[in-house]
Amino acid sequence: MAALAITDTPDGRRILALSGRLDATTLRDLWDAAHRALADAPASPVTVDAGGVDYCDGAGIALLVDLVAHPRAAPVEVANLKPAHEVLFKQFDPKRLEHDLDPEPKRPPFFEEVGRTAAGVWRDLRNQVTFVGELVAALANAVIHPAGVRWRDVWRISERVGADGLPIIALIAFLLGLILAFQSAVPMKRFGAEIFVADLIGLAMVRELGPLMTAILLAGRTGAAFAAEIGTMTVNQEVDALTTMGLDPVRFLVTPRVIAVLLMTPLLTLFANLVGMLGGALTMQSFNIPFVTFLKEVDSAVTMTDFLAGFVKSFVFAIIVSGVGCLRGLQTAAGASAVGDSATRAVVSGIILLVVVDGIFAVVYFALNI
Amino acid sequence: MAEPMDAAEPIIRVENLTAGYDDRPILRDLNFVVQPGEVFVILGGSGCGKSTLLKHMIGLYPSLAGRVLINGHDLTAAEGDERRAIMRQFGVMYQSGALFGSMTLAENVKLPLEEYTELQDEAIDLIARMKLELVGLDQFTGHLPNEISGGMQKRAAIARAMALDPRILFLDEPSAGLDPITSAELDALIRRLSRTLNVTFVIVTHELASIYAIADRVIMLDKRTQGIIAEGDPRKLRDESDNPWVRQFFRREPELAAA
Numbered sequence: 001m002a003a004l005a006i007t008d009t010p011d012g013r014r015i016l017a018l019s020g021r022l023d024a025t026t027l028r029d030l031w032d033a034a035h036r037a038l039a040d041a042p043a044s045p046v047t048v049d050a051g052g053v054d055y056c057d058g059a060g061i062a063l064l065v066d067l068v069a070h071p072r073a074a075p076v077e078v079a080n081l082k083p084a085h086e087v088l089f090k091q092f093d094p095k096r097l098e099h100d101l102d103p104e105p106k107r108p109p110f111f112e113e114v115g116r117t118a119a120g121v122w123r124d125l126r127n128q129v130t131f132v133g134e135l136v137a138a139l140a141n142a143v144i145h146p147a148g149v150r151w152r153d154v155w156r157i158s159e160r161v162g163a164d165g166l167p168i169i170a171l172i173a174f175l176l177g178l179i180l181a182f183q184s185a186v187p188m189k190r191f192g193a194e195i196f197v198a199d200l201i202g203l204a205m206v207r208e209l210g211p212l213m214t215a216i217l218l219a220g221r222t223g224a225a226f227a228a229e230i231g232t233m234t235v236n237q238e239v240d241a242l243t244t245m246g247l248d249p250v251r252f253l254v255t256p257r258v259i260a261v262l263l264m265t266p267l268l269t270l271f272a273n274l275v276g277m278l279g280g281a282l283t284m285q286s287f288n289i290p291f292v293t294f295l296k297e298v299d300s301a302v303t304m305t306d307f308l309a310g311f312v313k314s315f316v317f318a319i320i321v322s323g324v325g326c327l328r329g330l331q332t333a334a335g336a337s338a339v340g341d342s343a344t345r346a347v348v349s350g351i352i353l354l355v356v357v358d359g360i361f362a363v364v365y366f367a368l369n370i
Numbered sequence: 371m372a373e374p375m376d377a378a379e380p381i382i383r384v385e386n387l388t389a390g391y392d393d394r395p396i397l398r399d400l401n402f403v404v405q406p407g408e409v410f411v412i413l414g415g416s417g418c419g420k421s422t423l424l425k426h427m428i429g430l431y432p433s434l435a436g437r438v439l440i441n442g443h444d445l446t447a448a449e450g451d452e453r454r455a456i457m458r459q460f461g462v463m464y465q466s467g468a469l470f471g472s473m474t475l476a477e478n479v480k481l482p483l484e485e486y487t488e489l490q491d492e493a494i495d496l497i498a499r500m501k502l503e504l505v506g507l508d509q510f511t512g513h514l515p516n517e518i519s520g521g522m523q524k525r526a527a528i529a530r531a532m533a534l535d536p537r538i539l540f541l542d543e544p545s546a547g548l549d550p551i552t553s554a555e556l557d558a559l560i561r562r563l564s565r566t567l568n569v570t571f572v573i574v575t576h577e578l579a580s581i582y583a584i585a586d587r588v589i590m591l592d593k594r595t596q597g598i599i600a601e602g603d604p605r606k607l608r609d610e611s612d613n614p615w616v617r618q619f620f621r622r623e624p625e626l627a628a629a
Contacts, residue, residue, distance in 0.1 A: 237468040244428050244462045245482050246454035 002026040006037050014044045019052025022060025031063055038067065044074055051080030061088045069094030131327050134250040135258065142255050153256035161222050162264035166271065169217055173272035176209060177201055177279025185287050194287050198297035201280035206302050207310045210273035212358055215317035218265060219350035223325035226257055227346035230329025231339040239330065254326040258319060265318035266311060273310070309370050313361055317354055324350040379442065381406040381538060381570050382427065386436035389419065389426040395434055396422050398596045402589055406537070409564050409571040409584050411604070414591035415619065420574045421465070423591065424542055427572065428462050429453065441537065458486065460538035461531025465546055467523035469515040475502060475526045476511040482533040501529040505559060521552035525559065541573045545580050557583040578620065590616055
C-alpha cells in the first residue's frame with residue numbers, strides 16, 4: 001500500500017512524505033490527497049519526500065511529474081528518490097507534457113470551409129460524370145469489340161450475382177407476395193372483392209415491386225460486394241498496378257461487373273415477379289380462390305405493356321447498382337475503415353438513386369400514359 | 371513509338387519536377403537523370419516523398435510542374451495510346467506486391483501478355499513459366515498470392531512487372547517487411563537481373579544494407595529542403611559527404627544527436 005504524510009516545517013515549507021508502493025492500483029486515493037495538500041497551502045514551497053517509496057511504476061512517476069508541473073506560486077521539488085526511480089523521473093520534462101492530449105482540431109475560417117466543401121462537392125460531381133463517361137465508353141467498346149471483354153470474369157461474377165442471389169430474392173419476393181395478398185385480402189373480403197387481390201399482386205409485382213425489390217436486394221448484396229472488392233484492390237495498390245500496366249481499371253474491373261449485373265438483374269426480376277405471385281396465389285388459396293382463377297385474373301389484369309414497363313426498369317436499375325458499387329470501390333481512400341465506408345456508401349447512394357430513378361420512371365410512365 | 375535513342379542518352383530524365391498531391395507540393399524542382407542499365411536508388415527518411423516521387427515517375431499522379439521523360443518521351447504530357455506505349459516500357463513492383471488476389475501467380479504474369487500480345491496460349495504459358503523461373507518461383511505457378519510468403523509475393527510481382535520485357539523496372543521498397551535473409555536474396559535477384567537482362571532499375575528504399583548491395587548511384591531526398599540533397603555513389607556519400615543530414619542517414623544516427 002501507499003501512504004502520504006503531510007508535515008509543515010517552522011520555516012513555512014510543506015513536506016509530503018510518500019511511502020510504500022506507488023503504482024496504478026494504489027494511486028487512486030493518493031492522487032487527490034496529494035493535490036489537496038498542494039491546494040491547501042498555495043503559498044508554501046513544497047518538498048515531495050519520496051524516500052519511503054519502495055516501488056514506483058509509470059503511474060507513480062506520473063504523480064511526481066504532475067505535482068512538479070502543478071501551476072502554483074511556490075515551487076514543488078522532489079527529494080530522496082531512489083536512483084532507480086530517479087532515472088525514470090528524469091526522462092520527462094514536465095513542460096513538454098503540458099500540451100493537450102486531444103486538442104480540438106483547428107477549424108479553418110468559415111468562408112474557407114465553405115469554399116473547400118464546395119470544391120469537394122464539385123470534385124466528386126466531376127469524378128462521377130467522368131466515371132459515367134468512362135463507363136459508357138467502355139460499354140460501347142465492349143459492344144464493338146466483344147473479344148476484348150474478360151468473359152471469364154463476366155461468367156464468374158454472373159454466377160455470384162445471379163445463381164447465388166436466387167435464394168434470398170426468392171425468399172423476399174415470396175414473403176412480399178404472401179404478405180401483400182393477406183393484407184389486402186382481409187379488407188377486400190368485406191366487399192366480396194378478394195378476387196381483385198390477384199390484379200393487385202400481379203400489377204404491383206410486375207410494374208413496381210419486382211424490379212425495385214430485386215434492385216434494392218442487389219444493391220445490398222452485390223453493390224456492397226463490388227465496392228468492398230474493388231476497394232480492397234485499391235487499398236492493396238492492385239488498381240495502381242493495373243493503371244501502370246496501361247490497363248484501364250474501368251474496362252478491366254467495371255465492365256465485366258456491369259455486364260454481369262446487366263445480364264442477371266432482368267432474369268432475377270422475372271424470377272421475383274413469378275415467386276411473388278406464387279406467394280400471393282398461395283395466400284388466396286385460404287380465401288377460396290384456386291390457382292387457376294388467380295392465374296386467369298392476373299392474366300386479364302396484367303398487359304404486355306405493364307410487363308415491359310417493369311422489365312425496362314430492371315436494366316436501368318442494374319446499371320445503377322453495379323455502377324455505383326464499382327465507383328465507390330474505385331473512390332476508396334487509404335486506411336482500415338475506408339473499405340467499409342465504400343461499401344456503406346455504395347449501398348446508401350445506390351438505394352437512394354434507385355428510388356429516385358423509380359420515381360422518375362413513374363412520372364414518365366404517367367405522362368406517356370403507360 | 372521510336373526505338374531507343376543513343377545509348378549514352380539517359381533512359382529517364384526528370385526535369386524541374388514538382389511532385390505532390392492536390393496542389394500541395396511535397397518535392398520541388400527536381401532534376402536528375404537515370405542512365406540505361408544502372409541500378410538507381412531513391413533514398414531518404416520516412417515521409418520525405420520517395421514513394422511520391424516514384425508515383426510521379428510512373429505517371430500515377432499528374433505532376434504539379436515540370437516533366438518526366440521516359441526514353442525521350444514525355445510521360446507527363448502524353449495521353450491515350452501514346453501514354454500506354456510509354457508505360458509499356460516499364461514495369462512496376464509495388465510495396466505490397468499488388469498481385470491480383472483472385473488470380474494464381476501464373477495468371478498474374480500472363481495478364482499483361484494476354485492483354486498486349488496476340489501470342490498463342492501455349493506461348494504465353496511458357497513465357498509466364500520462364501518469368502516465374504527467373505525469380506525462382508516455377509514450383510508455385512498455380513498458387514494464389516495469399517498462399518505464399520511475403521518475399522515470394524514480391525518476387526512474383528517482379529516476374530509480373532517483367533512480363534513484357536520492359537527496359538525499366540521500378541521497385542517500391544522491395545525489402546520492406548522482409549527478414550534480412552529474404553531481403554538479401556531479393557537484392558541478389560535484382561543484381562542478377564540487372565546484369566543478365568540489362569534492365570534499368572529505379573528502386574525506392576531506405577534499407578542501408580540493400581543500398582550498398584545493389585545501388586550504382588543514389589539520390590537522397592530530404593523533407594526539410596523538399597529536394598535532392600545528395601547524388602552519387604552511396605559509399606562515397608557515406609565517407610565523403612559534407613552534408614550533416616546525409617552523414618546522419620548513412621551512419622544511422624538519431625535525429626536528436628544531429629540537432
